[in-house]
Amino acid sequence: MTNGRISAVRLGDAGPEVGVQGLGCMGMSFAYGPTDADDARATLERALELGVTLYDTADAYGVGENERFLAPFFNAHRDEVVIATKFALAIPPDDPTRRIIRNDPPYIRQAVEASLKRLDVDVIDLYYMHRRDVNVPIEETVGVMAELVREGKVKYLGLSEVTGTELRTAQAVHPIAAVQSEWSLFSRDIEAGVVPAARELGVALVPYSPLGRGFLTGSFANAEKDLTAGDFRRQQPRFTGENAAANAGLLESVRTVAEAHGISLGQVALAWVQQQAQAHDLPVVPIPGTRKVSRIEENTAATRVVLGEQDMTLLEPIAAQVAGDRYADMTFTSAGRE
Ligand SMILES: NC(=O)c1ccc[n+]([C@@H]2O[C@H](COP(=O)([O-])OP(=O)(O)OC[C@H]3O[C@@H](n4cnc5c(N)ncnc54)[C@H](OP(=O)(O)O)[C@@H]3O)[C@@H](O)[C@H]2O)c1
Numbered sequence: 001m002t003n004g005r006i007s008a009v010r011l012g013d014a015g016p017e018v019g020v021q022g023l024g025c026m027g028m029s030f031a032y033g034p035t036d037a038d039d040a041r042a043t044l045e046r047a048l049e050l051g052v053t054l055y056d057t058a059d060a061y062g063v064g065e066n067e068r069f070l071a072p073f074f075n076a077h078r079d080e081v082v083i084a085t086k087f088a089l090a091i092p093p094d095d096p097t098r099r100i101i102r103n104d105p106p107y108i109r110q111a112v113e114a115s116l117k118r119l120d121v122d123v124i125d126l127y128y129m130h131r132r133d134v135n136v137p138i139e140e141t142v143g144v145m146a147e148l149v150r151e152g153k154v155k156y157l158g159l160s161e162v163t164g165t166e167l168r169t170a171q172a173v174h175p176i177a178a179v180q181s182e183w184s185l186f187s188r189d190i191e192a193g194v195v196p197a198a199r200e201l202g203v204a205l206v207p208y209s210p211l212g213r214g215f216l217t218g219s220f221a222n223a224e225k226d227l228t229a230g231d232f233r234r235q236q237p238r239f240t241g242e243n244a245a246a247n248a249g250l251l252e253s254v255r256t257v258a259e260a261h262g263i264s265l266g267q268v269a270l271a272w273v274q275q276q277a278q279a280h281d282l283p284v285v286p287i288p289g290t291r292k293v294s295r296i297e298e299n300t301a302a303t304r305v306v307l308g309e310q311d312m313t314l315l316e317p318i319a320a321q322v323a324g325d326r327y328a329d330m331t332f333t334s335a336g337r338e
Contacts, residue, residue: 013202015177022054024289183207237324
């Protein structure tokens with residue numbers, strides 16, 4: 001598979017043009033075990049050469065560490081990159097190990113200033129509400145986000161882990177460019193509510209964890225056995241115990257498709273997500289995360305893979321058979337709100 005530049009797409013009616021695949025930068029500082037800063041920096045540069053322009057971070061990734069790590073890269077290429085960051089996961093004053101969700105206007109104002117400072121930029125291109133605090137009306141939250149646009153601190157707005165109803169309410173306050181939610185061969189709950197609402201409203205979908213946090217590539221089969229201490233996935237229900245064994249068995253059909261096309265399992269997973277753009281008639285810009293040059297080359301090449309009807313049929317039943325929830329604590333997700 002060749003390493004040409006990827007194509008571009010508009011990120012929803014209200015958004016900028018971006019490469020059709022973005023880069024998830026979370027793992028460069030957080031959640032997925034030890035990182036090598038030089039490898040991560042080389043990955044960022046290679047991604048840009050390959051036409052990746054949407055770079056995804058959040059203030060919560062390593063308590064600001066990820067934003068600080070990315071700042072020199074963003075500043076070296078300010079006009080070529082679309083910087084996406086997020087607010088909402090706050091540290092409660094009484095316990096620095098815990099996270100709470102905050103969507104109230106004073107918190108957002110404080111969070112945006114902190115992100116601008118860490119990123120060392122005048123404006124954030126795409127600012128997401130990372131999680132929804134159900135105690136704050138979404139109109140109020142998006143209202144203050146809209147003020148940030150008018151004040152020139154933010155260019156475009158996004159929402160993560162919202163329901164279709166919440167997206168509709170938000171869009172009535174200010175145009176939303178993108179919804180970021182988990183979407184992959186293993187996680188398809190958003191197809192019931194958010195995806196139809198996004199299509200109707202002209203909002204793009206930015207699937208996070210499109211590789212099922214790496215599990216869909218076949219690079220690990222059991223997080224407790226295969227991943228290092230401190231890796232977030234060692235606590236997640238899909239990747240441990242009996243669930244992990246059952247879920248590893250589901251990769252058989254992914255392997256069959258991969259062999260038929262002469263590509264990797266990860267490329268099948270990414271091509272499947274990308275093909276949801278046609279299946280649901282809306283812009284889709286997945287943000288697979290990697291810290292390795294060889295993998296950014298492999299992942300971007302997947303944007304040119306076209307799966308046939310037979311492949312899609314073989315892959316169709318997987319999500320319904322996955323054992324275990326997406327997170328150990330599902331209260332931090334949009335599940336059950338619609
Ligand atoms: N909005 C939200 O709530 C939310 C939640 C989670 C994530 N995110 C965002 O979404 C991005 C992507 O999600 P994610 O990182 O959780 O999951 P992912 O993209 O599904 O998978 C990332 C994992 O797969 C590995 N990987 C990547 N390419 C590979 C390849 N070609 N072959 C084998 N392994 C490969 C990576 O390892 P290496 O890094 O070592 O290559 C990493 O461990 C994050 O970086 C973050 O920006 C958002």
